[in-house]
Amino acid sequence: MTVSENLKKLNKELPNNVTLIAVSKTKPVSDLMEAYNAGQRTFGENKIQEMEAKWQEMPKDVEWHMIGHVQRNKVKYMAPFVSLIHAVDSLKLLKEINKEAEKNKRSIDCLLQIKIAEEDSKFGMNEADAAKLLASEEYRKLQNLNIVGLMGMATFTEDKKQISEEFQKLKKIYDRLKILNPEFRILSMGMSGDYKIAIENGSNMVRVGSAIFGERNYN
Numbered sequence: 001m002t003v004s005e006n007l008k009k010l011n012k013e014l015p016n017n018v019t020l021i022a023v024s025k026t027k028p029v030s031d032l033m034e035a036y037n038a039g040q041r042t043f044g045e046n047k048i049q050e051m052e053a054k055w056q057e058m059p060k061d062v063e064w065h066m067i068g069h070v071q072r073n074k075v076k077y078m079a080p081f082v083s084l085i086h087a088v089d090s091l092k093l094l095k096e097i098n099k100e101a102e103k104n105k106r107s108i109d110c111l112l113q114i115k116i117a118e119e120d121s122k123f124g125m126n127e128a129d130a131a132k133l134l135a136s137e138e139y140r141k142l143q144n145l146n147i148v149g150l151m152g153m154a155t156f157t158e159d160k161k162q163i164s165e166e167f168q169k170l171k172k173i174y175d176r177l178k179i180l181n182p183e184f185r186i187l188s189m190g191m192s193g194d195y196k197i198a199i200e201n202g203s204n205m206v207r208v209g210s211a212i213f214g215e216r217n218y219n
């Protein structure tokens with residue numbers, strides 16, 4: 001199937017309240033343009049410099065989401081244009097994002113990454129640390145960013161019950177944190193292999209790569 005056929009199929013499947021992020025990492029601009037011409041306007045990348053290069057080339061009404069782990073020294077390259085940073089996991093990183101957003105006279109929306117998978121390799125905070133950060137004076141002082149929700153990745157497994165339990169856990173954390181943080185509106189969970197389970201469990205933003213663009217040769 002072509003990129004536009006894949007997108008059409010996905011858009012039919014997804015409920016109206018769920019935002020589709022087309023994860024285009026490693027893919028050439030020609031593939032992104034195929035998605036763009038089929039109506040897709042929101043793209044996700046996991047490497048800042050690759051995203052910046054694509055931002056330069058693509059039409060300017062595209063929204064760019066940084067879905068990967070962020071190195072502080074590279075925040076400056078995306079601060080002029082990034083729409084949402086999905087994987088924030090420390091106050092130190094927030095301070096850097098705030099500084100670069102201020103330089104660009106912008107406010108940047110961010111999500112906190114919560115660790116729900118059992119694998120050691122997945123980044124993220126626990127609920128207590130996230131709650132502490134959100135309640136801190138230091139976070140409140142950051143005028144050029146907003147934490148608008150949470151992001152998480154389930155364990156890479158065939159066990160659907162386990163994936164479902166992990167997403168349920170994240171939804172509960174989201175609901176609890178939202179009580180004190182009414183600006184929360186995004187729960188980013190679900191990828192090509194598990195977006196259906198994620199949506200059943202309350203996701204309103206899915207990050208889908210290979211189901212749109214085909215398999216990647218590397219990450």
Ligand SMILES: *Cc1c(COP(=O)(O)O)cnc(C)c1O
Nearest residue numbers: 023046067191192207208209210
């Ligand atoms: C690559 C990636 C995705 C998309 O993965 P697919 O399995 O190709 O849909 C989603 N989220 C993150 C954080 C990623 O790095």
